[in-house]
Amino acid sequence: xxxxxGVTPQExxxxxxxxxxxxxxxxxxxxxxxxxxxxxxxxxxxNRLGLLGYRDKYVMDLSGGLxxxxxxxxxxxxxxxxxxLDEPTTGLDPVARRELWELLRSLKGxxxxxxxxxxxxxxxxxxxxxxxxxxxxxxxxxxxxENNFKYLMFLFF
Numbered sequence: 139x140x141x142x143x144g145v146t147p148q149e150x151x152x153x154x155x156x157x158x159x160x161x162x163x164x165x166x167x168x169x170x171x172x173x174x175x176x177x178x179x180x181x182x183x184x185n186r187l188g189l190l191g192y193r194d195k196y197v198m199d200l201s202g203g204l205x206x207x208x209x210x211x212x213x214x215x216x217x218x219x220x221x222x223l224d225e226p227t228t229g230l231d232p233v234a235r236r237e238l239w240e241l242l243r244s245l246k247g248x249x250x251x252x253x254x255x256x257x258x259x260x261x262x263x264x265x266x267x268x269x270x271x272x273x274x275x276x277x278x279x280x281x282x283x284e285n286n287f288k289y290l291m292f293l294f295f
Contacts (some may be wrong), residue, residue: 144213148224148255152208154198158189161197165212176215184213188237202229210238214245221245222253227261239264 152161162183166176184193187207197205200225206229213221227235240267246252256262 144216144218144221146209146213146221146223146226147243148228150209152197152205152212155196157194157196158184158200158204158208158211162215166215170217171216179215179217180211183211186241187211188234196292197255203231203234206230207234207238218250220251220253222257225257226254227256227258252295 148276152158153164156164159180163176166179167173171179184190187210189207189241191213192200192204197208200208206226210223210226213223223242227238230238237262242252242254246265246267252265254261254265256265
């Protein structure tokens with residue numbers, strides 16, 4: 139199951155005394171990728187998440203947003219079927235946040251399932267096919283996105 143899932147907990151931190159590349163490479167190796175495949179996938183994932191300029195920087199020297207992107211890279215490096223992202227845009231600046239949205243849309247389009255938790259209603263609207271609200275014990279599945287979002291807004295405000 140570990141090889142089929144990628145998880146980014148909200149409170150997790152990458153290894154501080156490793157570089158961005160080493161963190162992502164290590165995550166790939168843990169999930170069973172060969173050395174060559176892990177190296178190749180780590181490079182590709184780092185590039186896709188806009189971390190190329192920070193590839194060899196130690197995590198301890200990165201901003202909170204860059205650490206967050208590193209965690210997401212670690213969760214997706216092995217091309218999991220299912221990704222669980224807990225508040226993935228927390229700590230990201232607006233540009234990085236939109237870039238991550240685009241990446242998640244492309245991943246969703248490639249047949250992956252993404253379970254995303256967020257407190258940002260605009261993020262829920264932009265990224266979700268299905269919305270579940272726990273506090274109101276209500277699940278909203280598919281259907282008309284505009285009506286779903288209006289109803290979701292009604293539940294929260």
